[in-house]
Amino acid sequence: MSDGEFEGYGGRHVPEPLEEPLDQLAAAYDEVAATEAFQSEFRDLLESFAGRPTPLYYAANLSDRYDAEIYLKREDLLHGGAHKINNCLGQALLAKRAGRDRLITETGAGQHGVATAMVGALLGLETEIYMGKKDVQRQEMNVFRMRLMGADVNEVTRGVRKTPEESSAAHQKPEVSEDDEGLADAVDAVVRTRAF
16 A cells, blocks of 8 residues: 655645545555456446547547647547546445445536536445535536535635635545544545545
C-alpha cells in the first residue's frame, strides 16, 4: 500500500475521523484492484454502462484548415457526458467491495457530481455531494441531474463558495465519526486523499 508520499511531497491531509475509513479503503484497494473479478466487472461496466470505447472522429475541416490529420476523441458521448464516469465507476466499485454503502464527494462544474450520482444509483449507494453555492447557481442543470438520480446536493456557503470550500466541506462532514462504516470518499480530480 502506498503511503502517498513522493520524495518528501504528498501525503494525506484529512480530518482525523476520516483517517481510519480511508485506511480501510486503501487496504481494500490493495486487496481487490488487481484481481480479475474486479477488473472484469470494471471493464464490463465501462463498456455496458459508461459507453466505452468512445470513437475517434476525423475532423476534416480542422485537418484541412491546419494542414494536419486531426482526430477528436468523443468523450462527450460517454454516459453522463464526460470522462468523469471512469474514475467514479472504479471508486464506487471499490467502495461496494469494501462494504461501504455511501459516497461523499465534492464537485465544481458538476460533472464529477453527476458521474458520482450515476454510479451511486447504479450500485445502490447513498450519494452526498458538496457544491459551492455559486456553482450550484451556474450549473443548475447538473444539480438537477444529480438530484434526479437520488443524490443529496449540499450547497457550500462559506469562503468563495467554490471548489476549495466544496472539498473542505466534504471532508469535514460533521456526521462522519470514527465508527462510520458506510463512508466511501469519491474525491474529484482536484484533490486526492490517497495516491493509488
